[in-house]
Amino acid sequence: MEELFAALLSMVFEALGEVLLQLFAEAILSLIDRSIRNFFEERNAINPVFATAGYLSLGIVFGFVSLMFFPHPIFHPSKFHGISLLVSPVLTGLAMSLVGMLLRNRGKRAARIESFGYGFTFALGMAVLRFLFVA
Numbered sequence: 265m266e267e268l269f270a271a272l273l274s275m276v277f278e279a280l281g282e283v284l285l286q287l288f289a290e291a292i293l294s295l296i297d298r299s300i301r302n303f304f305e306e307r308n309a310i311n312p313v314f315a316t317a318g319y320l321s322l323g324i325v326f327g328f329v330s331l332m333f334f335p336h337p338i339f340h341p342s343k344f345h346g347i348s349l350l351v352s353p354v355l356t357g358l359a360m361s362l363v364g365m366l367l368r369n370r371g372k373r374a375a376r377i378e379s380f381g382y383g384f385t386f387a388l389g390m391a392v393l394r395f396l397f398v399a
Contacts, residue, residue, distance in 0.1 A: 271343040274343075275343070275347055278337070278338070278347070278348050279347065279348050279351040279352050279355065281338035282338065282348045282351075282352035282391060282394070283351075283352045283355045283356050283359070283387075285330060285334070285338065285390075286352060286353070286356040286386070286387040286390050286391070287356055287359055287360075289323075289326040289329075289330065289386075289390060290356065290360055290377055290383060290386055290387070293322060293326070293377055293386070294363075294375050294377050294378060297375040297376070297377065298375060315376055315382065316381070316382065316385050319376075319377060319382050319385045319386045319389070320385050320386070320388070320389040321389065322386060322389070323385065323386040323387060323388065323389025323390040323391075323393070324389040324390070324392075324393050326386075326389075326390050327389060327390040327391075327392070327393030327394050327397075328393060330390065330394065331393075331394065331397055331398070334398075335398070336398065337398050346395060348391055348395070349388075349391050349392060349395055352387060352391050353384045353385075353387035353388040353391055354384065356383055356384065356386075356387035357380040357381070357383040357384030357387060358380060359383070360377060360378050360379065360380065360382070360383030360384075361378070361379055361380040361383065363378045364378030364379050
């Protein structure tokens, strides 16, 4: 029973660590996006397919950068190896959606990454890359 509890606890910590790392990377990306948008007042609409591919690519790039700082797993892998590929992008997407909703409620314009779909895509790219090279 203790082993099952330890495995579940390890899985939760692994997912939370991945989510926090991805949220940090997405916050940096959101800040960069806002700075560029404020510099160029008029924003050209980008095709959603290209935007999705761009955020997936940026997630992969940030995954490579995170490997330089954290070349080992943030938490020891649990018995449910690879669960962070599903859990952390979903939680990160939900968190970014909440950030976007809060900004819109305050009358501010949210960046694209502050939505579930684009936040999930970015986090998925980062999680897959970390899974492939750290696991």
